[in-house]
Amino acid sequence: MLRIALPNKGSLSEPASAMLHEAGYLQRKDARELVLVDPQNNVEFFFLRPRDIAVYVGSGRLDLGITGRDLLLDSGASAEEIMQLGFGRSKFRFATRPGTAKDVSEFGGMTVATSLPGVVAKHLADRGVDAAVVRLDGAVETAVQLGVAEVIADVVETGTTLRNAGLEIISDPILESEAVVVRRIGAERDEPRVTQFLRRLQGVLVARSYVMMDYDIRAEHVDKAIGLTPGLESPTVSPLHNEGWVAVRAMVPRSEAQQIMDDLWEVGARAILVTDIHACRL
The missing domain is CATH 3.40.190.10 (Periplasmic binding protein-like II)
Structure with a gap:
C-alpha cells in the first residue's frame, strides 16, 4: 500500500x-x-x-x-x-527598516529573524555573510520593532504588511516556493505505484490548464482554423452532414480560450463551444 x-x-x-x-x-x-x-x-x-x-x-x-x-x-x-x-506559490524575501542595508552583503554582524532558519542560514553562508539567524514562528515583521533583529526574512505577496510595519523589501528573492x-x-524512481500517482496528478494539472473546444467551419477554411487550434498532437476533424462543412475538436489553453474563440469567428468558424476537461492522460 x-x-x-x-x-x-x-x-x-x-x-x-x-x-x-x-x-x-x-x-x-x-x-x-x-x-x-x-x-x-x-x-x-x-x-x-x-x-x-x-x-x-x-x-x-x-x-x-x-x-x-x-x-x-x-x-x-x-x-x-x-x-x-x-x-x-509564494516569494521569500528580506526586509528591514529603510537605511539599514541595501543588499544581503551588508548584513554582516546583524541578526535576521525568520520562520525558515535553515533556508536563510544557507542563503547567507553561500554568500559569505556572517549574520546571526533567529527562528520565530508566526508574524516576524514585529521583530525589528521589538529589537529582536535588524532584518527579517518572510513570505511576501504584495508587501503591504511589511510596509505597514515600516519595513522595505531589499535584494532579490531568497526563494520562490x-x-x-x-x-x-x-x-526507486520507476516504482509503479508512485508512477501511477504522479500520472494522475499530472492529468489534473493538464485538465486545469486546458479546455476542449469544438466548432464547425467550412472545409476551405480548415487550415486557417487549425492554425489557431493545433491541439496537443493534432485536432480531430470530422465531416458534417452539410456538404462542405467539417467539425473540429481540439484542446486549447484555458487562459487563451476567449481570444481563440474571437479569432475562430473571424475566419468563419461557427457553433464554437468550450467545455471543461475533468481528467486526462497524455
Missing part, C-alpha cells in the same frame, strides 16, 4: 485535498481525521504538519508527501522534490 503524507492544516491543505479528489482518491470529510485508507486505490494518507512532512518522507516511513518547497529545503531532510503542483511532491532521496 502506498503511504502518502498530506498537510493537515494551513494554506496547502485544502488545495492538496482538492487535487487528490480530482485525481480520483478518497479524501477525508472530517478535518480531525489524521489517517485515511483508500482501499480502492490501495493508498493510505497521513495528515501531518506541513513542516514535518519532508522529515517523515526522508526517513523512509512514508513513500511520498505534499508540502511546500520552502519547508522541504528548511527541513534538511533526505527528501527531494519530484513534481511541482502549481498552487501555494510552491506546493511540491517529495520523496526520499535514493528511492
Whole structure:
C-alpha cells in the first residue's frame, strides 16, 4: 500500500485535498481525521504538519508527501522534490527598516529573524555573510520593532504588511516556493505505484490548464482554423452532414480560450463551444 503524507492544516491543505479528489482518491470529510485508507486505490494518507512532512518522507516511513518547497529545503531532510503542483506559490524575501542595508552583503554582524532558519542560514553562508539567524514562528515583521533583529526574512505577496510595519523589501528573492511532491532521496524512481500517482496528478494539472473546444467551419477554411487550434498532437476533424462543412475538436489553453474563440469567428468558424476537461492522460 502506498503511504502518502498530506498537510493537515494551513494554506496547502485544502488545495492538496482538492487535487487528490480530482485525481480520483478518497479524501477525508472530517478535518480531525489524521489517517485515511483508500482501499480502492490501495493508498493510505497521513495528515501531518506541513513542516514535518519532508522529515517523515526522508526517513523512509512514508513513500511520498505534499508540502511546500520552502519547508522541504528548511527541513534538511533526505527528501527531494519530484513534481511541482502549481498552487501555494509564494516569494521569500528580506526586509528591514529603510537605511539599514541595501543588499544581503551588508548584513554582516546583524541578526535576521525568520520562520525558515535553515533556508536563510544557507542563503547567507553561500554568500559569505556572517549574520546571526533567529527562528520565530508566526508574524516576524514585529521583530525589528521589538529589537529582536535588524532584518527579517518572510513570505511576501504584495508587501503591504511589511510596509505597514515600516519595513522595505531589499535584494532579490531568497526563494520562490510552491506546493511540491517529495520523496526520499535514493528511492526507486520507476516504482509503479508512485508512477501511477504522479500520472494522475499530472492529468489534473493538464485538465486545469486546458479546455476542449469544438466548432464547425467550412472545409476551405480548415487550415486557417487549425492554425489557431493545433491541439496537443493534432485536432480531430470530422465531416458534417452539410456538404462542405467539417467539425473540429481540439484542446486549447484555458487562459487563451476567449481570444481563440474571437479569432475562430473571424475566419468563419461557427457553433464554437468550450467545455471543461475533468481528467486526462497524455
